Amino acid sequence: MNKNKQVFEAVIFDLDGVLADTAHFHFLAWQHLAQTQGIAFDEVFNERLKGIDRMASLELILSQSNRVYSQQEKIELAREKNQHYLQFTGTITPADLLPGARDALNLVRAAGLKTGLASVSKNAFFILEKLGIRDCFDDVIDAALLTHTKPHPEIFLTSASHLGVAPAACIGVEDSLAGISSIKSAGMFAIGIGSPTVLTFADHVIPDLRHFMLSTYALN
Ligand code: BG6
Ligand code: MG
Secondary structure, eight states: TTTTTTOEEEEEEEBTTTTHHHHHHHHHHHHOOOOHTTTOOOOHHHHTTOOOOHHHHHHHHTSEEEEEEEHHHHHHHHHHHHHHHHHHHHTTOOGGTTTTHHHHHHHHHHHHHHHEEEOOOOOHHHHHHHOOGGGSSEEEEOOOOOOOTTTTTTTHHHHHHHTTOGGEEEEESSSSSHHHHHHHHHHHOOEEOOTTTOOOOOSEEEESGGOOOOOHHHOO
């Protein structure tokens, strides 16, 4: 056996920005919210929100304002943002899967590995149904049951536990800095989707899932 290569038993995917371009819809909805509050917001700031749950993202945006928001106001703003997001995503179909996404999912299954979905989005089940890929996963984390958002490792550790696979035998696939940190804190191999200059903690970075090659990591 080649000792330099680890045998993996599961691949755990993030959703937004990895399997579908929903990260852009989150961006547009947050940008609109920031505008209504007179808060500056751009792609650079948005990078900090990727992988962060709804309320924590809202807190980060509102921390840029001088105004103090009541809990009730925050709940209302989060609700409005989600309404906006649901409008953007309402017309999603399987054609909106990002290039390489379905092939990557098929590849993992064909190789006999388990598939997990680890998204902190409370809309994940809805989006998976619209994309027609719910059945591609052995386990989908219900974000409503999580205590912590990424970069905490809870979500990836819970996914590995549901799949019955040791964290060290899992590959995590993520487009966000918070997500890569979550994967690494969970003790997994991290594949970043995006730019190596942004996802500096990832073990391997590819521009998109068309470049996903399991054999690179999983052969023994
Ligand atoms: C993550 C996204 O997957 O889900 C974040 O990267 C988003 O941008 C978060 O805020 C929460 O999503 P939702 O759908 O529960 O508001
Ligand atoms: Mg993401």
